[in-house]
Amino acid sequence: MAELHDEGDGARSSENDAPRTDVRDFFNFDRGLLGVGVGGTLADLHALMSTTLTEGFTKGLGEVAPEISPAHALDVVEQVAANLSRTILGFQGDVLRKSLQEALLDAAGPGYDPDGPDLEAGLSVFLQKNGTKGFLELFLSRYVFNTVWIRIQDAVQMQIQDQRLFTTTMHELDSLCRSLVKTVLDEWERDGKLVHLHRDRQIAESLIRRLEDSLLELSRDKEVEPAEKPSVAGDAPIERRTIAATAVQDSSNREGQPGIRGSPTEQQILLQAGDLAISVKIFTSGKDKALLGQLLHHSVQSWTPRPDVHLIAPANEILSTTVDELGEFRFKNIPAGPLRLQVDIPPNLQILGDFVVAK
Numbered sequence: 001m002a003e004l005h006d007e008g009d010g011a012r013s014s015e016n017d018a019p020r021t022d023v024r025d026f027f028n029f030d031r032g033l034l035g036v037g038v039g040g041t042l043a044d045l046h047a048l049m050s051t052t053l054t055e056g057f058t059k060g061l062g063e064v065a066p067e068i069s070p071a072h073a074l075d076v077v078e079q080v081a082a083n084l085s086r087t088i089l090g091f092q093g094d095v096l097r098k099s100l101q102e103a104l105l106d107a108a109g110p111g112y113d114p115d116g117p118d119l120e121a122g123l124s125v126f127l128q129k130n131g132t133k134g135f136l137e138l139f140l141s142r143y144v145f146n147t148v149w150i151r152i153q154d155a156v157q158m159q160i161q162d163q164r165l166f167t168t169t170m171h172e173l174d175s176l177c178r179s180l181v182k183t184v185l186d187e188w189e190r191d192g193k194l195v196h197l198h199r200d201r202q203i204a205e206s207l208i209r210r211l212e213d214s215l216l217e218l219s220r221d222k223e224v225e226p227a228e229k230p231s232v233a234g235d236a237p238i239e240r241r242t243i244a245a246t247a248v249q250d251s252s253n254r255e256g257q258p259g260i261r262g263s264p265t266e267q268q269i270l271l272q273a274g275d276l277a278i279s280v281k282i283f284t285s286g287k288d289k290a291l292l293g294q295l296l297h298h299s300v301q302s303w304t305p306r307p308d309v310h311l312i313a314p315a316n317e318i319l320s321t322t323v324d325e326l327g328e329f330r331f332k333n334i335p336a337g338p339l340r341l342q343v344d345i346p347p348n349l350q351i352l353g354d355f356v357v358a359k
Contacts, residue, residue, distance in 0.1 A: 133194060
């Protein structure tokens with residue numbers, strides 16, 4: 001029986017009375033939603049994780065992407081994602097790259113070592129616990145969610161004005177995507193197809209098509225429920241929260257050590273706040289410095305459409321911009337020295353991260 005809540009005036013209401021929507025109402029997809037050729041990426045990823053599980057991440061890199069040498073963790077994550085998604089062009093390739101980065105960082109665990117995440121150790125622990133299938137499930141869930149959410153988020157935001165219901169709809173999609181991916185992977189494991197992914201790209205491509213078919217079926221079948229049906233919270237007042245983002249990696253602290261794309265004109269910083277990672281790159285051209293950042297989400301908890309981002313200098317000079325649909329943001333003509341990055345995530349979360357731009 002649903003829990004009842006006292007409204008204070010004698011009336012009692014059930015949590016089932018809270019407003020709801022069905023995220024599938026926003027589904028209107030065509031064939032090719034998940035891209036063409038993504039099976040090649042999936043096959044290479046399966047090969048990388050299979051070798052990492054048995055022989056280590058460095059060995060896996062040597063077989064799948066020999067041009068990538070161990071360096072700063074964020075460098076490696078970006079280069080692995082770029083390498084695996086290199087054949088997928090345009091916006092779909094960008095979504096694929098973002099999903100790969102999020103899955104790798106999530107599986108490795110950011111930690112708080114001054115040198116940044118230990119990919120070798122983190123991925124080894126994850127794979128020992130969850131297996132190669134567990135990593136594929138993590139990656140595919142992120143990829144399916146990112147692909148769908150980026151396409152429907154504007155329509156969802158336009159139709160749903162209530163922030164709690166908007167968040168609930170996003171969580172419903174995340175739950176639905178995870179359930180869909182797990183169901184398909186379980187099916188393929190039972191049929192003995194999963195172990196052949198790294199050896200047969202056609203099998204890997206057909207797995208992507210199977211996921212796509214399942215999404216298309218969901219847009220027509222309203223009786224399929226996601227694994228977890230989130231509920232909308234009551235009318236409790238929303239208190240503003242502030243979370244400090246910690247710099248878990250800063251390439252300027254390791255001068256003289258070569259990176260994959262090591263260059264004196266580029267500084268890379270990784271900020272971590274809960275399940276949100278913020279990748280920051282500083283580019284120098286002459287006396288001018290520019291910042292390119294990207295929000296990388298370990299889970300749907302930190303997802304929000306195009307949040308505002310502010311860059312604050314010690315003299316309270318503030319630069320502001322809005323994050324794009326891929327989580328990227330840019331600032332030009334930034335000063336050297338200490339800066340604060342502020343990310344405003346509706347309705348009540350503010351993330352603050354301090355870092356120093358090298359001179």
